[in-house]
Amino acid sequence: MSLNILRSCRSSSLSSKLGLARALATTPQNPVITNFTKSLDEGPGFDDFLSGEPINRVVLGNTKGPRLPSYLKTSIPSGASFNKIKKDLRGLKLHTVCEEARCPNIGDCWGGGDTADGRKTATATIMLMGDTCTRGCRFCSVKTSKKPPPLDPHEPENTAEAISRWGLGYIVLTSVDRDDLLDGGAHHFAETIRKIKQKAPHILVEALTGDFAGSLDHVSLVAKSGLDVYAHNVETVEELTPYVRDRRATFRQSLKVLEHAKREGVQITKTSIMLGVGETSDQILATLKELRNVDVDVVTFGQYMRPTKRHMKVDRYVEPAEFNHWKQVAEDLGFLYVASGPLVRSSYKAGEYYISNVLKKRKASTANPILSSEDVAAGKADPSSVISS
Numbered sequence: 001m002s003l004n005i006l007r008s009c010r011s012s013s014l015s016s017k018l019g020l021a022r023a024l025a026t027t028p029q030n031p032v033i034t035n036f037t038k039s040l041d042e043g044p045g046f047d048d049f050l051s052g053e054p055i056n057r058v059v060l061g062n063t064k065g066p067r068l069p070s071y072l073k074t075s076i077p078s079g080a081s082f083n084k085i086k087k088d089l090r091g092l093k094l095h096t097v098c099e100e101a102r103c104p105n106i107g108d109c110w111g112g113g114d115t116a117d118g119r120k121t122a123t124a125t126i127m128l129m130g131d132t133c134t135r136g137c138r139f140c141s142v143k144t145s146k147k148p149p150p151l152d153p154h155e156p157e158n159t160a161e162a163i164s165r166w167g168l169g170y171i172v173l174t175s176v177d178r179d180d181l182l183d184g185g186a187h188h189f190a191e192t193i194r195k196i197k198q199k200a201p202h203i204l205v206e207a208l209t210g211d212f213a214g215s216l217d218h219v220s221l222v223a224k225s226g227l228d229v230y231a232h233n234v235e236t237v238e239e240l241t242p243y244v245r246d247r248r249a250t251f252r253q254s255l256k257v258l259e260h261a262k263r264e265g266v267q268i269t270k271t272s273i274m275l276g277v278g279e280t281s282d283q284i285l286a287t288l289k290e291l292r293n294v295d296v297d298v299v300t301f302g303q304y305m306r307p308t309k310r311h312m313k314v315d316r317y318v319e320p321a322e323f324n325h326w327k328q329v330a331e332d333l334g335f336l337y338v339a340s341g342p343l344v345r346s347s348y349k350a351g352e353y354y355i356s357n358v359l360k361k362r363k364a365s366t367a368n369p370i371l372s373s374e375d376v377a378a379g380k381a382d383p384s385s386v387i388s389s
Contacts, residue, residue: 133176135246141307160195174208186218190225259294
């Protein structure tokens with residue numbers, strides 16, 4: 001850098017500071033502006049940068065908020081499986097909640113791998129009906145608009161095609177809320193599930209839906225589409241619902257969705273609760289009891305993490321020991337499966353593996369009715385067909 005350029009930069013910097021000083025001299029003194037200006041004035045100048053000496057760090061803004069614990073920090077996603085899934089999604093113009101909701105587990109889930117029995121562990125949660133939601137929940141980073149783009153008529157077919165390529169045994173479908181549509185997108189959701197089952201009948205499908213504005217007819221439409229698990233998230237305790245979720249979503253409405261899905265013959269219903277938004281222990285326990293009253297089978301607990309500064313603040317970071325406590329409490333209340341931990345999300349592949357085994361065993365039991373040893377002795381069944389309890 002030439003001497004003339006250095007002088008020019010220094011002169012420009014001095015002019016900027018003088019301009020700021022004159023502006024402050026002619027306006028009422030704001031404590032925030034005064035403190036900010038003071039921090040700048042006391043900080044390093046241009047000559048300090050030229051000297052080459054170490055410079056003390058200037059800290060601006062609020063540093064008193066809760067710091068992110070080490071157990072919530074994750075590595076940057078990469079790998080062949082991650083890149084393949086990302087390429088497929090882009091090529092077919094599909095969206096995932098993994099990206100839109102900034103899930104911290106994206107590298108782990110998309111990275112995947114193979115288990116000892118050859119099962120593929122890579123998975124992604126497909127987000128149907130675009131990437132723009134008609135609601136504005138205070139915890140969610142998905143884009144919002146009163147009039148999102150129209151539905152892609154090719155999305156059901158493209159989604160089924162992508163999923164069949166990955167060789168998965170379990171897939172999660174979710175969606176944005178589409179209050180702008182007469183059916184809330186229920187027909188689109190159901191059609192996607194049917195396409196997947198046609199292309200890959202072996203794949204178990206979990207549908208994580210919205211509340212369809214309380215329309216139980218639309219809940220029925222999705223529940224009867226051939227899915228295996230019906231999921232709908234209550235997100236938080238009833239007392240905090242008005243502050244956490246969009247005003248059109250209510251705790252009681254969510255309970256009715258889960259209850260109705262079970263009545264329509266869905267084998268497993270599932271929900272998720274965020275911790276760290278200001279809830280109390282009594283409120284969590286009451287929520288779990290309400291969920292069991294409507295026969296919800298699976299519940300997951302995860303830490304709320306603020307996606308941007310425009311979203312609600314984290315009340316506290318919950319310790320792993322507390323997550324373990326709520327796992328035990330939920331299991332004691334009779335939930336079929338509980339996933340609980342700081343990085344657990346509603347779509348959690350360890351839980352999906354467990355649920356898939358439960359579903360396969362139930363289907364096997366239906367195909368091969370349990371026969372007693374007396375039936376075998378009487379020659380009514382082969383001994384290999386008897387299922388032990």
